[in-house]
Amino acid sequence: MPTIQQDGNFTFIDEGQGETLLLLHGLFGALSNWEGVLNEYKQNYRVVIPMMPIYTMPVKKAGLESLTDFIESFVAYKQLTDLTLLGNSLGGHLALLYTLRQQQNVKRLILTGSSGLFESSMGGSYPKRGSYAYIKERVEYTFYRPETATKELVDEVFEITNSIKKCLSIVAIAKSAQRHNMATEITKIHVPTLLIWGLNDTITPPSVGHEFQRLLPNAQLRFIDQCGHAPMMEHPEKFNTIVNEFLAQPSVLA
Template sequence: MRFITKKEKKFSFIEAGEGHPLVLLHGLMGGLSNFDNTVKFFSDRDYKVFVPVMPIYDLPILNTNLTTIAKYVAKFIEEKTTEPVTVIGNSMGGHIGLILTLARPHLVKNLVLTGSSGLYERTFGDSFPRKSDKEYIKKKTEEVFYDPAIATPELVDEVFSVVNDRMKGIKTVMLARSAIKHNMLNDLPKITAPVCLIWGKQDNVTPPEVAVDMHKFLPTSDLYWIEKCGHAAMMEKPNEFNEILYEWLKKVENKKMEV
């Protein structure tokens, strides 16, 4: 199911449902459609779901970094919601969620990370070797998933288009470098919001040890594994991902009511 993208002021986003606000943040090579199943699931269950288009390719070169994007997401939350939100981030989106939660804790009620960068991740590197070789790009895209069939021809075409667009390619490399430089190991203990870690057991980009370390250093976190799953659990195993997240949100809410 595809949702209509709205445009208001400088924001483009998907919006669906009513209830507690969830803000879903996609990764560097991702897009809004990565969360289609999650949007449908939670908008049917008393949640208001937002998926903003992040300005990955729209920022000036000097401001192409994760901190600037986190500020953009903060403005989006302030503009579109009237209460603290649950931020759900995949890959770079999780990293942005960590930066946002640390810098603007009053905006974030809960944080959910899946395949998040912030400690260590494997990337294309400093450039895209063989970027004009579509079979190579197809192979690299398939490696993101446990099941290579998730890398549909449409998804491969999107990645191929990005890496072969000179300016998009430059900004993609800049953001990848920004993520590597912005290591958050020393910041994790300062995050007091409840955190849910949902990780693919076969994640090749942010390997399982990343989730283990995040769980170790985050003061209030729960870690869940999904078997036979790679870097984007909400795409590869959407039913398991959604059920884990739904039960965790109910658990956290019940805990707060008991206090």
């Protein structure tokens, strides 16, 4: 298990040495979502994963702008430069927003199941408190293979949705993300970008991946079959293979 560090206002994982990979999790995400990526890359890269304050920020501030401010302050605090930003779902959305603010500090982007153009929030509804069966079904809906939603993962989400305060934050951030369509802004992002999409993603369907590819000036799109909204969790080996190919490209390394 990786060591979770606490430093100032930040909780994070920081392992390995070399070029920095900054990993951003989604709305119901946790540091554990990136286990397969962390284990693969900590040998040759510095892998940094901040725990975003999705459930701890004041509800009035809960939204994309505050979360982007958080990432900006975390990067400055850790003095991270020449970033490869890797974001899943809401984390992809935030990676794009950070890049628009600090493009000179981003070497490349890797987005998987990113929001920012279209998403079906929690399968079209907000979380219901107190119903374990409902939460289990919603978490399973994230994946192509329901068994990817382990009991540990379902328990984690159930605990989050059982808190009224956390629920209010989730709803506020989800609404903020759905309101904020980035179609006109992302045409300004010129860093090499890899899009990895599950062919069976029901939350940000494959058409969203195609739309990102069309709008981002320097993007390539790869699909993983029999895969839902979190490819790095459902098919970690295939995901890492695609990432490795991207990192090895001369145009990306330049």
